[in-house]
Amino acid sequence: MSEEVIIGREAGGSVSLASAFPRYEQTFPTLTMQEIARMRRFGEDRNYHHGEALFETGKVGPGMFVVLSGHVAITQRDGFGRITPVIDQGPGQFLAEIGQLSARPALVDGHAEGDVQTLLIPPERLRALMVAEADLGERIMRALILRRVSLIRGGAGGPVLIGPANSAGVVRLQGFLTRNGYPHHLLCPHADADAAEVIARYSPSPADLPLVVTPDGKVLRNPRESELARAIGMVRAVPKDKVYDVVVVGSGPAGMSTAVYAASEGLAVAVCDTRAFGGQAGASARIENYLGFPTGISGHALMARAFNQAQKFGAEIMIPVEVKSLDCSRADGAFGLVLDNGEVVRARSVVVASGARYRRPEIESLADFEGRGVWYWASPIEARLCTEQEVVLVGGGNSAGQAAVFLSGHASRVRMVIRGGGLGASMSRYLIERIEASANIELIFNAEVTGLEGATEGALERVRWRSRLSPEESRFVASNLFLFVGADPATGWLEGCGVKVDRAGFVITGAPNGAASPASTLETSVPGVFAVGDVRSGSVKRVGGAIGEGAQVVAALHGYLNDSARPSL
Structure with missing residues (x-):
């Protein structure tokens, strides 16, 4: 949504995107009547009277709005109740940001100024629009990404962290939010009156810091990443009756590559990860030997593109959730992935892309x-x-x-x-x-x-x-x-399900008869369970290799799913 016009705070107030952001026209394009006409088949008309809310901070919005007539006032509201005018959007402009691709909570408020007529395009139809109308989809996608980028740069929207900038809790939560591309704002209680008031009211002990104020005003005391994620709507309940074509465990280069290619080919895909998209590659300061980026690219920037691309094609990203075990009994015809909160994700096939965990050497203290x-x-x-x-x-x-x-x-x-x-x-x-x-x-x-x-x-x-x-x-x-x-393979969750691993714990793949096919190369000892990337025994442990395996495994998935769907003779 057009909340991204605020990119920062200064002593004299907010900084407008129009004056400070160099790519304003790409961030807030105005659609022509012809372009809006092409979009109509993907949406429906929605009318609002003066003062009515189109979307509200912290609540899941209905989708992307195209303003047909009238104006919508965009305001930012933080957990302290402070409301900051952002911008008015008029005819031909659309209200959305990257979170609307996957029906995430809004980061700002939008209210009608006078009577407003809009075209509402829900998330699933927005994704269909981007695929069917390539040129329009490119412009919209670029705008959605740039809007989220401006939010992150300015610390506008999202939760407010209160505590010293160099404290362990602040660094931990900032790292979590930053790696997940989620905007947030840090306030020091020694310099901000509202932060000092919250500190005085809740009288936290040092172990309680940082305090986190969510957009709806709830105050959390030094929360775990999963607790914070639930509070701001990053994590949603697992659909109880849904069976995915494939669940990918791990969202590093191999996992995100699998998600992009599988979802783009029409498979129902879910991706689970315990911390953030990108894996170890996402934490790399700079990658200079990856094809197509002669000047280099940060690991986070590379993986953020893949993350957005996977959402564009409809992959459901579940972060942060931890897969505790894999049930391969398939009593109901599907694998069961048991999460840390007790919920179960069901899938016809599984791709193990859980990579490796950072090795902790024997160092005293x-x-x-x-x-x-x-x-x-x-x-x-x-x-x-x-x-x-x-x-x-x-x-x-x-x-x-x-x-x-x-x-x-x-x-x-x-x-x-x-x-x-x-x-x-x-x-x-x-x-x-x-x-x-x-x-x-x-x-x-x-x-x-x-x-x-x-x-x-x-x-x-x-x-x-x-x-x-x-x-x-x-x-x-x-x-x-x-x-x-170095790192050790993250395969503990596979214990007891029949997936074979080597001495070091890496997943063994390859058909015993040595047949050279995508399925035999990447399939594990359990039919329907595949492994790609660093977690696979014998993989090259490079970003390019992981991405290649993620693309390759999709052919194997199609083969397996087609075979399993055929009735036995």
Whole structure:
């Protein structure tokens, strides 16, 4: 919806998108009468009297509105009850943002000014419009994406976080919301009167921070990601009577590729993930060796495009939900994926794309400082905490190299602790050259981190390390440690269902007779269950390879679903 016109707050008020956003015409295009005529078959007329609400903050809107006559006032309303005028939209303009593709709650209010006539296009018909009317669909899709981007940049819409910017809880929740492309705003109680009033009213203990004020005014105390997601409408109840053609577990490159290709070919697709779309690739600061992006692209930007593309074709994205187990009994003809809240998602086939979880090395006191100085990815949120500081980074692979280069633009020094004696065997040459050319990246070979030190219940202060060639320990003064030491397969949820894994826990695929077909290459030991990407034994562990497998498995899915639909003779 046209709420995205607010892109930030300053002391004197709000900043208008018209004056500050360079792509205004693409963000808020005006449709011609001919274009509106082409859209009519996808919607229905809806009329509103003066003051009536077309959509309300925090409530699921009915779809995209095209204004035919009259004007709609768009206002922003936060959890404190503050209402900020945003913009008026008139004839030929449409009211929606990317959340309307999947019927998510509105992030602003829209009220009729005078009598208003609109064309309402519900989410499922909006997706059909984008496919059937390619040129119109391109313009609308670009506008929906740009509007969400402007919301995120300005912190307009979504929940308000209250607490110190560098606190573990704030960093955790900001990371969750940012990686899911969800707008939010951070207020410091020392600088904002409304935030200070909430703090005084709820008298939180340090463990209660941050407080989170949702758009409907509810106050949460240091919520878990799943609790916050439910409160702001990110997670919806699983349809009890629906059987999907395929459920994809994991929304990294392999999972999102599967979702895009499967949904675009008409399959009913659901995607489950425990944290955010993108997986480990989504946390990459920069990817420069992926086909088609000669200047590079951040992992989050690449995966956000896939996320929006999957929604365009109708894939249902369930984040954050954790799949606890897989029921392969198929008593009712479908697999059952049991979620952490007890709900069950039913599907005719399953694609395992759960990737790998960050490996936690044997470092003394590691768990005590996770989220308080120990990080497993390097996003702008963590980089902000490292400004003009010395940081330690452990690892010698491509992810470590990308993170080191990224952090070197923020930190005064980046010390890379590398277990081996060089980088040539584990890192791309272009990254090695970039690291060698960086004056503030120091390479420490044949070394390992042994322990962490800091105040009790406080932040990290020192990192202990030693050379593998000597037993003596040394210390670095550092408040941030980044770990990129590989990952272990996330396959615990498959235990007991018959899916075979190798010694390291990666899923074994391939038909025993060695037949060379898409199904035999990617199908597991359980018919109808496939595996793609990093979680698959023998995969190349690259973004391009994962995306390729995600596309390849769709042919196997079609073959399996067609065979299972045929009556037995």
